[in-house]
Amino acid sequence: MHYIWKEWKENIRGKGLWLALSIIVLISVSILFRSTALSFDKGYYVLLINLFDTIIYFIPILCLFIGAFSIFQEKEQKTLIMLLTKKDSYASFLLRKSLGLYAVVLIPILVWFFLYLLLLKFNFQLDMKAYFIFILAIVTLSLVFLQIGAAIGSFSSSRMQIIGYTIFVWFYFFFLHDFILLSFLPDVTHENVKLFSSLYFLNPLQSVRMFLETGMGVYSFGHMSRLLQAFMWTKPAFFLLFNLVFWLIASIITASVFHRKEGFE
Amino acid sequence: MKKLLLFLFVFSITVCINPEKNNAAENLQAMIDSLEEGAVLKLEDKTYEGNIVINKELTLIGKANTVIKGDGTGNVISIKAPNVTLRKLTVTNSGMDRNSPEEYAGIKIHTNGNVVEHIKITDSFHGIYLSQAHDNKISYVEIKGMGKGEIAAQGNGIHVYYANHNLLSNNTIEGTRDGMFFEYGNNNESYENNISGTRYGLHYMYSDENIFKNNTFTMNTGGAAVMNSNRLLLEDNHFIVNYGNQSFGLLLLQANDNQIKNNTFYMNQRGIYIDQATRNTIEGNKISQNQIGIELWASSNEQVFTENLITENTIPAVTIGGTGETNFWSHEGKGNDWGNSFPLTDLNQNGIGDFPITYRSSLYQLIEDQELSYLFLKSPALAIYEKMNSVLMDEKIMFNDPHPLAAAKSKNHFLLIAVIGLAAVLILIKACYRKYYC
Numbered sequence: 001m002h003y004i005w006k007e008w009k010e011n012i013r014g015k016g017l018w019l020a021l022s023i024i025v026l027i028s029v030s031i032l033f034r035s036t037a038l039s040f041d042k043g044y045y046v047l048l049i050n051l052f053d054t055i056i057y058f059i060p061i062l063c064l065f066i067g068a069f070s071i072f073q074e075k076e077q078k079t080l081i082m083l084l085t086k087k088d089s090y091a092s093f094l095l096r097k098s099l100g101l102y103a104v105v106l107i108p109i110l111v112w113f114f115l116y117l118l119l120l121k122f123n124f125q126l127d128m129k130a131y132f133i134f135i136l137a138i139v140t141l142s143l144v145f146l147q148i149g150a151a152i153g154s155f156s157s158s159r160m161q162i163i164g165y166t167i168f169v170w171f172y173f174f175f176l177h178d179f180i181l182l183s184f185l186p187d188v189t190h191e192n193v194k195l196f197s198s199l200y201f202l203n204p205l206q207s208v209r210m211f212l213e214t215g216m217g218v219y220s221f222g223h224m225s226r227l228l229q230a231f232m233w234t235k236p237a238f239f240l241l242f243n244l245v246f247w248l249i250a251s252i253i254t255a256s257v258f259h260r261k262e263g264f265e
Numbered sequence: 266m267k268k269l270l271l272f273l274f275v276f277s278i279t280v281c282i283n284p285e286k287n288n289a290a291e292n293l294q295a296m297i298d299s300l301e302e303g304a305v306l307k308l309e310d311k312t313y314e315g316n317i318v319i320n321k322e323l324t325l326i327g328k329a330n331t332v333i334k335g336d337g338t339g340n341v342i343s344i345k346a347p348n349v350t351l352r353k354l355t356v357t358n359s360g361m362d363r364n365s366p367e368e369y370a371g372i373k374i375h376t377n378g379n380v381v382e383h384i385k386i387t388d389s390f391h392g393i394y395l396s397q398a399h400d401n402k403i404s405y406v407e408i409k410g411m412g413k414g415e416i417a418a419q420g421n422g423i424h425v426y427y428a429n430h431n432l433l434s435n436n437t438i439e440g441t442r443d444g445m446f447f448e449y450g451n452n453n454e455s456y457e458n459n460i461s462g463t464r465y466g467l468h469y470m471y472s473d474e475n476i477f478k479n480n481t482f483t484m485n486t487g488g489a490a491v492m493n494s495n496r497l498l499l500e501d502n503h504f505i506v507n508y509g510n511q512s513f514g515l516l517l518l519q520a521n522d523n524q525i526k527n528n529t530f531y532m533n534q535r536g537i538y539i540d541q542a543t544r545n546t547i548e549g550n551k552i553s554q555n556q557i558g559i560e561l562w563a564s565s566n567e568q569v570f571t572e573n574l575i576t577e578n579t580i581p582a583v584t585i586g587g588t589g590e591t592n593f594w595s596h597e598g599k600g601n602d603w604g605n606s607f608p609l610t611d612l613n614q615n616g617i618g619d620f621p622i623t624y625r626s627s628l629y630q631l632i633e634d635q636e637l638s639y640l641f642l643k644s645p646a647l648a649i650y651e652k653m654n655s656v657l658m659d660e661k662i663m664f665n666d667p668h669p670l671a672a673a674k675s676k677n678h679f680l681l682i683a684v685i686g687l688a689a690v691l692i693l694i695k696a697c698y699r700k701y702y703c
Contacts, residue, residue: 015696042483162697174646176646181641186635223416223486
C-alpha cells in the first residue's frame with residue numbers, strides 16, 4: 001500500500017502520466033466524433049474497433065516509458081539503495097513497485113473509460129459485455145508493456161539507454177515480430193502450424209486484437225479450414241492469458257537477473 | 266325417475282368429455298375455417314395454438330402481444346390461398362426437424378398476392394418461406410435466429426424459392442443462416458432491410474434481374490453472396506464489418522453483367538471478392554478501411570471499375586491466380602479515386618490525374634498459397650514486408666488505372682491525431698532530455 005501511495009504522489013507531480021492520459025482522452029473523444037454518423041445499434045462495435053486500432057499505437061509506447069522511467073527514477077534518487085538495504089530482495093521490490101505502477105496507471109484509465117461509457121450512451125446502443133472485453137483488452141496490453149518497461153528501467157544505466165531500448169521493443173512488437181513470421185509464412189504446413197501459432201500469439205498486440213474481436217462477436221470465427229483450425233488450437237482467451245503470464249514472468253526474471261543498482265551520474 | 270337421472274348424468278358426462286365443441290371460439294383454426302371469404306379476423310392479446318392453415322382469402326390482424334405458437338412439428342402458418350394479409354403477429358416454434366421431407370418455416374407462402382407486415386418470428390427453421398409464390402409483399406418483419414455460428418440446424422430468414430416479383434422491404438433479420446436466400450427467384454426487389462449476424466446476409470443462387478437497394482449488412486460472415494446470378498442491381502447498400510476468416514462485403518461468383526453502384530464497403534475483410542465473374546460494372550462505390558479493397562481471382566474478366574473511392578484499405582486491390590490486366594479500371598476517361606496512398610498531380614485541374622496509377626505487389630503469391638496470410642493483414646509489418654519483397658520477388662500488376670480521379674480536398678482527422686501523438690511523444694522525450702542534462 002505504501003508503494004502505491006508513493007507511486008501516486010510521484011506520478012501526480014510528473015508529466016508522463018498526465019501526458020499519457022491526455023493522449024488517450026484526446027484519441028477517444030476524436031474517434032467518438034468521427035463515429036457519430038454510424039448506426040445506433042452496430043456503430044458501437046465499429047467505434048470500439050476503430051478506437052482500439054488507433055489506441056494500440058500509443059498505449060504500448062506510453063506504458064513502456066512510464067514503467068521504465070518510474071523504475072529508473074528510484075535509482076536516480078538513490079531510494080533504490082535505501083530500499084534494498086532493508087533486507088529486501090530486488091525481486092520483491094520489483095513486484096511491489098510493479099503493483100504500484102499498475103494501480104497508478106490503470107485507475108485513471110479505467111476512470112476515463114467509465115466516463116467515456118456515459119458519452120457513448122447518448123449515441124449508441126450499449127453492450128456491456130463487449131465494453132468489458134474492450135476494457136480487459138486495454139488493461140492486459142497496459143500490464144504487459146508496463147512490466148516490460150519496468151524491466152527496461154531495471155537494467156538500463158542511463159536515460160538514453162531507456163529511450164533506445166523502449167523504441168526497440170516497440171518496434172520489435174509492431175514490425176519485426178510479424179515481419180519475421182511473414183518471412184516464414186510460406187513454409188507453414190499442418191505439421192508445424194501449432195508452433196507458428198504459438199509464435200504468432202506471443203506478440204501481445206496480436207493476442208489482444210484476436211481476443212477483442214472474437215469476444216465482441218465482430219470476427220466471424222465459424223467455418224474454419226483444417227489448417228486454420230489447427231492454428232487456433234485453443235480459445236483466444238487462453239492465448240491472451242498465456243501471453244500475459246509469459247511476458248510478466250519473462251520481464252520480472254529479466255529485471256531481477258540483469259538489474260543495476262546505480263546509474264551513471 | 267331413475268332412468269331420467271341416469272340419462273341426465275350420462276348427458277352431462279358427454280358434455281364434459283367434449284369441451285371443445287362448446288368452446289369453438291378459442292380454436293384459431295376453427296375460427297379461420299368458419300370465416301367467410303374475404304373476412305377480417307381480429308385477434309386478442311394472447312397466445313393462440315398453432316399450427317394453422319389458411320386456405321381462403323382473409324385478413325388476420327393481431328395486437329402488440331398476439332402470439333401464434335406452433336406445436337413444433339410443421340409450419341406455424343401456411344398460406345394456401347391468394348390475397349391473404351397477416352399483420353401484427355408474433356410467430357414462433359416451427360418444426361426444426363432436418364429429416365422431414367419439407368423444410369418448415371414460421372410462415373410458409375404457397376400463393377400469390379399476399380401481404381405480411383409487422384410480424385416477429387423466432388424459434389423457427391426458416392422465418393418466411395416463399396415457395397412458387399409471386400407478387401407478395403413482406404415488410405416490417407423481425408426475424409431472429411440462433412446466431413452466426415449455426416448453419417445446419419437452422420434455415421434462412423427469408424427464403425425465396427422459384428418465386429418472382431416479390432417485394433421485401435424494411436425487414437430486420439439477425440442470426441439466421443442466410444438473411445435472405447433467393448433460389449431461382451427472379452425480378453424480386455429488396456429495399457431498406459437490415460441484416461446482421463448471418464452466414465451470408467444476402468444469397469442469390471440462379472436468380473436473375475433482382476434489385477437490391479438501401480440495405481445494410483453488418484457483422485455477417487459474408488455480407489452478400491451473388492452466385493450464378495446475372496443482371497442484378499445492387500445500389501446504395503452498406504456492407505459494414507463483415508469480418509472474419511474468409512469474410513467479404515460482397516462476393517461475385519460466376520455472376521455476370523451485374524451493376525454494383527454507390528454502395529459502401531467499410532471495415533470488411535474483403536470489400537469486394539470476385540471469382541469467375543464477367544462483365545460486372547462497379548461504379549461510384551466507397552471502399553474504405555477494408556483489409557483488402559477488391560480481391561480478384563482467376564477467370565474474372567472484363568470487370569469495369571469506375572468512379573469508385575478506394576482508400577485507406579490495407580491493400581487496395583489484389584489479383585490472385587491471374588493478372589489484373591484483363592479488367593478495366595477506367596471507363597469513358599474516368600477511373601477511381603485511390604486516396605492518399607498514391608500521389609497524384611492534376612495540373613490542368615480537370616479532376617483527373619495526369620498520370621496512370623499502376624499498383625504492383627508480390628503479395629498475391631503469398632495470399633494465394635497460404636490462407637494464414639489474412640491474419641497479418643492488420644499488421645503494420647505488412648507494408649515493410651511488401652517494400653522489401655519488391656526488390657526480391659516477382660511483382661505483378663494488380664491494377665492499372667489510366668485515368669485516376671484526383672482526391673477531393675477533405676479533412677483527415679486520423680492524420681491530425683497522428684501528428685498530435687507524435688508531438689506528444691517528442692515533448693516527452695524532450696522532457697527526459699532536460700532532466701538528464703540538469
